[in-house]
Amino acid sequence: MADDDLATLGPAAEPRTTPADRPAHGTGRPQPGPGEAAPERHHQASGQAGHRLRWIVIAGLVLAALNLRPAITSLGALLEEVRDGLGMSGTVAGLLTSVPALCFAAFGIAAPRLARRFGPGAVVCAGMAAITVGVVVRPYAGGTGGFLAASGLALAGIAVSNVLMPVVIKSWFADRVGPMTGLYSMALALGTSLAAALTVPMTDALGGSWRTGLAVWAVLAAVAVLPWVVVARQRRAAAGPSTGGAAHTGETTLRITSSPTAWALAVFFGLQATAAYITMGWMPQIFRDAGVSAGTAGVLLAVTMAMGVPLSFVLPRLAARMRHQGPLAVLLGLCGLAGYAGLWLAPAAGAWAWALLMGISNCAFPLALTMIGMRSTSSAGVVKLSAFTQSVGYLISVPGPLLVGTLYQHSGGWGLPIALMAGLMVPQIVVGVLAGRDRRIEDET
Structure with a gap:
C-alpha cells in the first residue's frame, strides 16, 4: 500500500516504523547513539499507541456494522403499526421499502469525496451520528413527511458507512482483509437478525408504543459514535493538512468506469442485493401461501438471516486465501438455484431446507465485500471501487422486489416470480466468476 494512501485513509504509518526508518522522523541525523534514548522511547510509545488504536478501530468496525441494518429491519417488524399510526397509504409504504436501496446508491456516491476531505474515520463517525439522530427523531417527527425525512437522514449515515467500511479495513488491516471483513460481515448479519427478532418483544416490554420500539435502536447507534470519535481525532493529529493533495493525486489517476472488473463486481453486488431484498420482502409470503403458519414463516426468515x-x-x-473467488460465487449461486427450485416444487414440505439454502446463497454479500478489498492495490482505489460497486449495485437492486410483487399480483401465484428469481441467479454466477479473477483495477485503468 502506498504511503500517501495510508496517510489519507488509514492510521499514521508510525506503528509500522522499523529501526531503519527512524531517521526520517527526526532531523535527518544518523542513528542515535547509546546516549540518545529519548527517541527510542518515543517510537516505542508511538507503537504502543498505534496498537491500542487498532483495537479501537476493531471495536468501531463491529459497533458500526451492528448499526447498518436495524434502522431498516426494525421498521419492517413494525410497518403495520407505523402505517396505522401515521395514516400512511399502501403506495407510500411500498415506496418506503424501496427507499433504502435508493439512498444507498445516492448517498454512497458522496462517500469518496467526503473521505478525501475529512478522512474515513470522521465520515463514519458522522454516519453513526446521523443514524442516531434519524432513528430517534423519525417516530416523533409528526407525520409521514417528517418520518421519511428522518429515515433519509439515518439511511444517509448508513450509506456512507457502507461504502467506507471496506476502505477502513484495507487501510488499517491490509494484511488481514479476509478475517476483518468476516468480522464486520458477521456483526452486520447479527445486527440485522437481532433487530428483526427483538424489535417487537422490546416494543411490548417498553409499553407497546411503536414509536418507542423504533427509537430505542438509537441507543446502539450512539454507542457506536464513541470509538470513531477517537479514530477521527487521531487521524487529524497524525495526517496533517497535506493529505488532501495525496488523495487528489489518486483521484485523478484512476478512472473506475474503464475497469471491466469494477463493472463485473458492481453487477454482482447488485444482483446479490436484489436476491437479498426479494428474500427479506417476499419469502415469508411464499411460505404462508403454501400453507405455513405466519409464525413459522417468520421463524424461517429468521433462520435464513441467521x-x-x-x-x-x-x-x-476462505476467499482471501484463494487467488480466484469465482468458485465461491458458483457455489453460492447453485445453493440459491436449489432453494428456488424447492420453493417452486415443494415450498411447505421442505421449508426448512429451502430456508437454509437461501441463507447460504445470501452470503454473496460478504463475498462481494471481500472482493472489493482485494481488487485494488491501494486504499484510494478501494474507496472508488467500493463507492462505484455499491452505488451502481444498489441502483440495480431497486426494481427487483417491486417486479416480483407485480408478477405475483397479476399472475395470482408464485411460479413466475420464482422463475424470475432463479433467472437472475444465472447472470449473478457469471459476473461473480468474472469479478473473482485475480486482477486489480489499477492494472485495467
Whole structure:
C-alpha cells in the first residue's frame, strides 16, 4: 500500500516504523547513539499507541456494522403499526421499502469525496451520528413527511458507512482483509437478525408504543459514535493538512468506469442485493401461501438471516486465501438455484431446507465485500471501487422486489416470480466468476 494512501485513509504509518526508518522522523541525523534514548522511547510509545488504536478501530468496525441494518429491519417488524399510526397509504409504504436501496446508491456516491476531505474515520463517525439522530427523531417527527425525512437522514449515515467500511479495513488491516471483513460481515448479519427478532418483544416490554420500539435502536447507534470519535481525532493529529493533495493525486489517476472488473463486481453486488431484498420482502409470503403458519414463516426468515452470522465470518477468510473467488460465487449461486427450485416444487414440505439454502446463497454479500478489498492495490482505489460497486449495485437492486410483487399480483401465484428469481441467479454466477479473477483495477485503468 502506498504511503500517501495510508496517510489519507488509514492510521499514521508510525506503528509500522522499523529501526531503519527512524531517521526520517527526526532531523535527518544518523542513528542515535547509546546516549540518545529519548527517541527510542518515543517510537516505542508511538507503537504502543498505534496498537491500542487498532483495537479501537476493531471495536468501531463491529459497533458500526451492528448499526447498518436495524434502522431498516426494525421498521419492517413494525410497518403495520407505523402505517396505522401515521395514516400512511399502501403506495407510500411500498415506496418506503424501496427507499433504502435508493439512498444507498445516492448517498454512497458522496462517500469518496467526503473521505478525501475529512478522512474515513470522521465520515463514519458522522454516519453513526446521523443514524442516531434519524432513528430517534423519525417516530416523533409528526407525520409521514417528517418520518421519511428522518429515515433519509439515518439511511444517509448508513450509506456512507457502507461504502467506507471496506476502505477502513484495507487501510488499517491490509494484511488481514479476509478475517476483518468476516468480522464486520458477521456483526452486520447479527445486527440485522437481532433487530428483526427483538424489535417487537422490546416494543411490548417498553409499553407497546411503536414509536418507542423504533427509537430505542438509537441507543446502539450512539454507542457506536464513541470509538470513531477517537479514530477521527487521531487521524487529524497524525495526517496533517497535506493529505488532501495525496488523495487528489489518486483521484485523478484512476478512472473506475474503464475497469471491466469494477463493472463485473458492481453487477454482482447488485444482483446479490436484489436476491437479498426479494428474500427479506417476499419469502415469508411464499411460505404462508403454501400453507405455513405466519409464525413459522417468520421463524424461517429468521433462520435464513441467521445463517449469515457464522458464514459471514468464515467465508471472507476462505476467499482471501484463494487467488480466484469465482468458485465461491458458483457455489453460492447453485445453493440459491436449489432453494428456488424447492420453493417452486415443494415450498411447505421442505421449508426448512429451502430456508437454509437461501441463507447460504445470501452470503454473496460478504463475498462481494471481500472482493472489493482485494481488487485494488491501494486504499484510494478501494474507496472508488467500493463507492462505484455499491452505488451502481444498489441502483440495480431497486426494481427487483417491486417486479416480483407485480408478477405475483397479476399472475395470482408464485411460479413466475420464482422463475424470475432463479433467472437472475444465472447472470449473478457469471459476473461473480468474472469479478473473482485475480486482477486489480489499477492494472485495467
